[in-house]
Amino acid sequence: MRKLSGILFIIGFAFSVFAQGPSPIAEESLKVIIRGTIVEGQSNLPVEYATVAVLSADTKDLIAGTTTDVDGRFEVSALNDNVIIEASFIGFETKTITEINFNKGIADLGLITISPSSQMMDEVIVRAEKSQTEFKLDKRVFNVGQDLSSTGASALEVLNNVPSVTVGIEGDIKLRGSGGVQMLINGKPSVIADESGNALGTITADMIEKVEVITNPGAKYDAEGTAGIINIILKKDEKKGLNGSITLNTGIPANHSIGVSVNRRTDKFNLFSQFGVGTRTYPGTFETISRNLSTGESIISEGTSEKNEIYYNFILGTDYHFDDYTVVTLSGSYAFEDESENSTSLFSLTDQNNQALSSWRRDELTTAGNPKWQYELQFKKDFKEHKDRSLLFSAIGRAFSKDQMSNFANAYSLGSVDNNFNQNTGTDFGDVNYTFKLDYTHPVSERVNVEAGAQYLLSNVGNDYSVENFIDGNWELQSDLTNVFNYNQGVAAAYATSSYEGDKWGVKGGLRLEHTNLNTVLENTNENNEQIYTNLFPSIHTSYKVTPAISLQAGYSKRIFRPRMWDLNPFFNIRNNFSVRTGNPDLLPEFSDSYEVNAIFIADKGSLNAGVYHRYTTNVVERITTLDGNVSTSIPLNIGTQNTTGLEVNAKYIVNKKITLNGDANYNYFSRAGVYEANNFDFNADQWSARATAKFKLPASIDFEVTGNYRSRVQTLQTLISDYTYLDLGVRKKFMKGKTVVSLSVRDLFASSFRESETNFGDLYQYNFYQRGRFVTLGVSYGFGKGEAMEFSGSRRRH
The missing domain is CATH 2.60.40.10 (Immunoglobulins)
Incomplete structure (x- = not known):
């Protein structure tokens, strides 16, 4: 304009x-x-x-x-x-x-x-530019109105107004209470939308046209499952000048960082960048018990650990608009983590009468360097004759590597001194992924639309793992625990969808074809494993608008879970010699049929979303733990089928201008049927979780939020995982009309979050406990250009 x-x-x-x-x-x-x-x-x-x-x-x-x-x-x-x-x-x-x-x-x-x-203001009000949500076949669309776009807020604050989406003070995004959300910008992955970089803050609300939420992805998207997809659609004609922020964070345990985000938009170019550097400490306490019920002997260990990281993040990218319909995007990111970890464990071996037979101390010192990079090249062509007709090509590359060395020193206080020994382990790990994608959208008429596309995903992973023992003053390689494992996977895919959308009712169907070629090699023993399979993944979605405030939506899709490198690599982890996790090169993928029915009610002051879902999964992957002497080994296996039926409810209610309430609850019941090596693995169980958030706008531009989380205990095939509850707090104060923000967050206020599990199967009893404790973070952010201060969370970029 x-x-x-x-x-x-x-x-x-x-x-x-x-x-x-x-x-x-x-x-x-x-x-x-x-x-x-x-x-x-x-x-x-x-x-x-x-x-x-x-x-x-x-x-x-x-x-x-x-x-x-x-x-x-x-x-x-x-x-x-x-x-x-x-x-x-x-x-x-x-x-x-x-x-x-x-x-x-x-x-x-x-x-x-x-x-x-x-x-003119009266004319704007008549057009009722108020943010609102509507169903669109396989997704919900949140249209950003004048009530948000005129505030200068960041994209994170826009997302916090989307039903079923919650954004914490630190910028963590959850969909219906679950993390692991795939973020897209204009329908594609982007370094801006990478949750680990938090560059979404460089997008202001008035750049956003709408937000699409997809909870059951159809044939257009990867058949690999996620918690859902959030797609941010930017306005095509917004040239917003300079936006950016500088953020400082400090916290307890040690958590110090600085981040700079900049976004510059002109007629032809959009330049975005972010740089962050910081250090963070993760302390922990742990306890394990492994008992052989046939002999009564137990291995008991307890200790503390402290992981320290220094990390660097850098993002740089640009959009170039050849004209109003053609844009090319080139972007990249680089991160490096310098890690060190110290842990001390006290071990004891006891007999059936709980009398100590031996005891020793095991100290670990681990150092690692983790470089990561990502690039993206994208070409998008829109067509003048129809605003929804488009051609999109993208190429994305990602790489992560780890060069890690660990030293373990064992000192016995009870037992033979000849058993004192040192060990070294080395890991040289590399993971490179390339994704090439082509999408075409063609409106046949105002109500009928077709889409087609293709994708190729290439993954190359290598892991060189070695173990050395210090014997008679020399380091000697332990060949049976040393291996080089290579993992290569290519997935070629093609899809087509067709949809009809009327005033109240619509339907969309699609079919996706994926061909997978997986090859793994254990070089030391020359063991090869090749898996080649081709699968069809159909999907169908429909929606019906009962009234302007009430809509129904139903969908079906077929999904796949492919085993990852760590599930397949038969490596031997000696961090705890008596509790070993290993992979299985013969592991097959899981397949799921996913059904979902949703209803949403939208009122002036809030929204209520309720959904019933059912998943039928074959080749279910489950870790099975076995005992050999005093050493327990955990390995993933394909065991039987599982039926899961659940109810999910999400509610958002605006009490008044100062108080907003959000709540998520999820209950599911699952039944397992399977036999492995003449053992019956049938069992039934249920679990539920709940999350409630209250947000308060206090005087003097102060925002306060409190979030309570609960997860029930859950029974897996062999293990009972305990329930836990924890509380998070956040306070934010705005200065200079939102240009400066000071925030304080407390995660796990009462240090009540932990991982605790008990395994009781055959001759094996195992208990595991791990806790990190409370984290407090104080941040100051200054925003320049247009919009409010935009947060850089100070978290490291995760692989």
């Missing part, structure tokens, strides 16, 4: 000059220069593409003109100083300046404030 007003002015000025004949300006040298900056009266923010007209003070004829740049600045020349200035912009009152003082032929008018037109 701003650009349009400038163009219209220039066209009008050209006609004016043409109608008047040759201008004296063209015949004589220019004598004076007029400069200034136009800003909005309320926010004091620059107005770009505002019109500046130079009129004759005597005749009021137009004699010169220009438009402001992205920073609101202008400079215009005139023949003489007997002029007046008019500054205008669509939706604002025209500002006339009659007193202009020149100094050596230059007049600097400084800041010129313009205010919204009352008539």
Whole structure:
């Protein structure tokens, strides 16, 4: 709109000059220069593409003109100083300046404030630009209205207004109470949307057209399951100048970081970047008991650990708009983590009478360097004849590597001193992934739409693992615990969907074909395992609008879970020699049929979403623990089938302008049927979880939120996992009209969150406990350009 007003002015000025004949300006040298900056009266923010007209003070004829740049600045020349200035912009009152003082032929008018037109504001209100949610076949669409886009808030605050979506003080995003959400920008992955980088803060609310929420992805998306998809659609015509923030964080345990985010938008370019550096400490306490019920002997250990990290994050990218319909995006990110971990464990071996047979101390020192990078190249072509017709090609590369060394020192306090020994382990790990994707969308008519596309995903992983023992003053390689494992997987996919959408009812169906070629090699023993399989993944979704406030949605999709490298690699982890986790190269993928029925009720003050779901899964992957002497070994196996039926409820209620309540609850019941090596693994169990958040807007621009979390105990095939409850607090204070934000967050206020489990199967009893404790973080963020301060959470980029 701003650009349009400038163009219209220039066209009008050209006609004016043409109608008047040759201008004296063209015949004589220019004598004076007029400069200034136009800003909005309320926010004091620059107005770009505002019109500046130079009129004759005597005749009021137009004699010169220009438009402001992205920073609101202008400079215009005139023949003489007997002029007046008019500054205008669509939706604002025209500002006339009659007193202009020149100094050596230059007049600097400084800041010129313009205010919204009352008539135009009335027109905006009539159009009811209020944010609202609607069903669109396989997704819910949250349209961002004037109530949010005019606030200068960041994308994170927009997401916090979307039903079923919650955003914590630190920027963590959950969908229906679950993490692991895939974030997209304009339908594609982006380093901006990477949750570990928190660059979403560089997008302001008035850049966003709508937010799409997908809880049961269809054939267009990867068949690999996620907690859901959130797709942020940006406005095509928004050129928002400079946005950015600088953030400092400190906390207990040691948590110190600085982050800088910048986004610069012009006519052709959008440049975004982020840099972060910090250090963080993760303390922990643990206890394990492993008991052989046939002999009564137990291995008991307890201890503490402290993991320290220094990390660096860097993001840089740009969008280039060839025209209004064609854009190319190139972006990349790099991160490096320098890790060190110290742990001390006290072990004891006891007999059936709980008498100590031996005891010793095991100290660990681990160091690692973890470089990571990601790049993205994307070409998107829209078509003039229809706003929804588009062609999108993207190429994404990701890499993660780890160079890790661990030293273990054992010192016996009871038992033979000859058993004192040291061990070293080394890990050289690399993981590289490439994704190439082509999507085409073609509207056949206003109600019928078709989509088609293809994708190729290539994964190459290598892990070189070695163990050395210090014997007779020398380090000797332990060949039976040393291996090189290579994992190569290619997935080729193609899909097609077709949809019909009427005023109240719509349906969308699709089919996805995926061909998987997996090869693993254990080089030391030359063991090869190849899996080649082709699968069809159908999906169908439908929605019906009962009333403007009530909608129904139903969907079905087939999903797959492919075993990861760590599930397949038969490596031997000796961090605890008596509790071993290993992989299984013969592991097969899980397949699930996923059904879902949802209803949503949207009112002025809130929304209620309730859904019933059912999943039928085959080749269920379950870790089975076996005992050999005093050593327990856990290995993943495909065991039988599972039926899971659940109910999920999400509610958001705005009590008033100062209080907002959010709640999520999930209950599911599952039944397992399976036999492995003549053992019956049938069992039934249930679990439930709940999360409630209350947000308060206090006086003096203070926001306060409290979140309670509960997860019930759950029974797996062999193990009972305990329930736990924890409470999080957050406080945020805004200064300088939102330009500066000070936040304080407390995670796990009462240090009540922990992992505790008991395994009781055959001759094996095993108990595990681990706890990290309370985390307190204080952050200060300053935002420059347009919008509020934008948070950088100070968290490391996770692989």
